[in-house]
Amino acid sequence: MARPEQRRIDLGALSVAAGAVVAAGGVGALLLLAGGYEPLGAARAALAGAFGSTEALLSITLVRTVPLVLTGLAVAFAFRAGVWNIGAEGQLLAGAIAAAWVGLAGRALPSWVLVPVLLVLAGCAGALWALIPALMKLRLGVGEVITTLLMSFVAIHLTGWLVHGPLQEPRGIFPQTEAIAEAARLPALVPGTRLHAGAFIAIAAAVAVAWLFVRARIGFRMRAVGASSSAARIAGRIDTGPIVLVAFMGSGALAGLAGGVQVAGVTYALYEGFSPGWGYTAIAVALLAALNPLGVLATALLFGALEAGAAAMQRDAGVPAVWAMAVQALVILAVLALDRLRRRGGGGAARV
């Protein structure tokens, strides 16, 4: 029996994603040529840096993929319900702050208590950070695109203040916290690499969100509100307010979890400039995956590899990392353009 969600991984979306990558790669090659770099060499360095060895794949690419999966899921979770939460960055930082605090304050606790508490509180902090724009939307009618974005700036500067002030390491030299307790850290998944148990958490979260959209009543209601809030209200008798609230909070929790996993699995500390913009890249990750939770696993890996490849390009081929960032941006633009073209050519015009 065909389930509603299964056919959503349709060929159209896949071909758009593939086409976008190819198109962006082509333009990226031209950019490199124009900059006087050798595209093939750069590409070889990038590929080797992302996938060339077990070390590259596990310690670099996959480690960068994990926070993108969780924040990508956060964005997809909200967008599917028609909530344009573009503030995953701030919610991630809120989660990271909570995680760092738990990891520092809970030194006396055993690992089996400390790790779950850290992750749960990180999720709660992200949800709380999203609650403010949620209430502003539901109570006052303020658009979430602006509020979620502004809340990210608040979180960025709050982080900066904390690591210069109350949470700064005792010597007071570096703008960062002390390392969190050993018991608060996520175990390594493959010994000798930096890949941590957060990868499992990310995959589990993707499966859980996919299940929610396909099977769960709340997931169906979220999709209905996202696809047509008037039809959800009139035909579905769905009270949209609580659904919107769930979308905000769930999205915030996933982003907060991303921050918690990053602190407990990779950095073991909070510092200024903690996130290189995962919360923003997440929007591209989610859109490229057509908001499909399982698709997010693949697109997050692509962007994780792009970042790993960019670092390698800089190191081994002498190409500045900004070139890779430009390619990343081109992928996003190409996705938007191709998706638009596909809609225009296909379903959109077919009705008479």
Next chain:
Amino acid sequence: MTAVLARLDGVARRFGSVQALAGASLEVRAGEVHAVLGENGAGKSTLLSVLGGMLRPDSGTIEVGGERVEFASPRDAWKRGIGLVHQHFTLVPALSGLENLALGRRSSPFRLRRTLEGLRADAESLMDRTGLAVPLDAPVEGLGVGEKQRLEILKVLLRDPSVVVLDEPTAALAPAEVTALFALLRSLAAEARAIVLVAHKIDEVLAVADRVTVLRRGRTTLTELRANVGAEALVRAMIGDPHVYAAALGVDASASHSRPTRTRGAVVATLDDVRACAPSGRLALDGVSLEIARGEIVGIAGVEGNGQRELALILAGRLRATAGSVRLPAGIGFVPQDRSHEGLVGDFDLAENVALALHADARFGGRATLAWAAIRAEAERVRDRFAIVSAGTSTRADMLSGGNQQRLVIGREMLVASDLLVAENPTRGLDVAATAFVHSELRRLTESPAGPGVVLVSSDLDEVLSLSDRVLVAAGGRLIPVPEHARSKQGVGALMLGGARGAA
């Protein structure tokens, strides 16, 4: 022989897999009202879009004033004197009538006031000449449907087009307004313009047109002087199939304007002195009392905007009354007027759309989950029972034709309407066969006094009169029962307009 103002010949246009036009022709002459008739999906709107420069045909020719032309945009069509009055309003709600008229006109940004006053003079003289009265200074959002439409017509006429095209202009008008519109069209035609009127109601066409062109499946099947054709020939040209035709007439012919009196069932819904507000905050229902019994069809007629929308929403349990008491049963089905925005989720497939009515039902899921196998089986039953043409229950709703979308909505709501079904303009925009189907379903549903009660809110008087056991007119936020002796188009029309005037 009068001059041919515009001619479309052998026009074809394909959208994806749908051949919307397959060799359609249309020729309009100065001084005539020319009706274009056809069922939904026959290609009327596509043909108009070609004439109005919104679509380029794949093949075929366009001539204006005897000259071959190609329209790259609507602007090209304007320049050739073709003015299109859209079916859906293209007005900015927050702007005044005059400001809406000024949109799209070239003017210096520093001389807006002078431009507006010049436009006002033009508009007022045009209104004097044609008798087309529209308030120019009130924001458009406060205007009635008829006023908005007159404003749209005024907007087009200010460009002094030689061909005026109107896409289904009578859809939302009261009978008296339709009469006034037709008189206006006649006087416009008398100024040596050509008026092209798209319609799907045959009696309207017979009332106003000089010539008729009928489209079926993207082809022109008939072009004839009105004097030379009767209703029967038009219907045959529209639907082609004599069996469908008979079934359609079977409903229309029963316009004896009442149903046989039958025993009333138990009361299922009661409204007592109910008040409610429209989304704008305006008081829309002002003390309405109503009882609905099982097995009866209660028809609500009225000019749009007289409270029937809010009444339908309250009866359907979709809107809370601000005062008064409302008692509703558990099993309510609701067929909303705007099926594509309120009845269906276009991105959802048939089963997901059926789930919209079932997702809160414990029989179709566990504590937190939905039982998709059971829902899909239910959707499959709806598809069979209501003969919905689709590849399966995984077809997206927005890939269905209008008639099939309506079958889906009605079929789904009948699943849950064990006590009460509220239907708002359920046949608006449907073709003859689909309309006949909806009517027979409503009758079947109320055959026995154990069946659900049905509330039929409709601006189509024929529909209300032929289906309903009782008729009430919504006027100025109140309900006026129609006495048996006034149960005719004229009688109900008079009540509708009387009430509407009282409300204004």
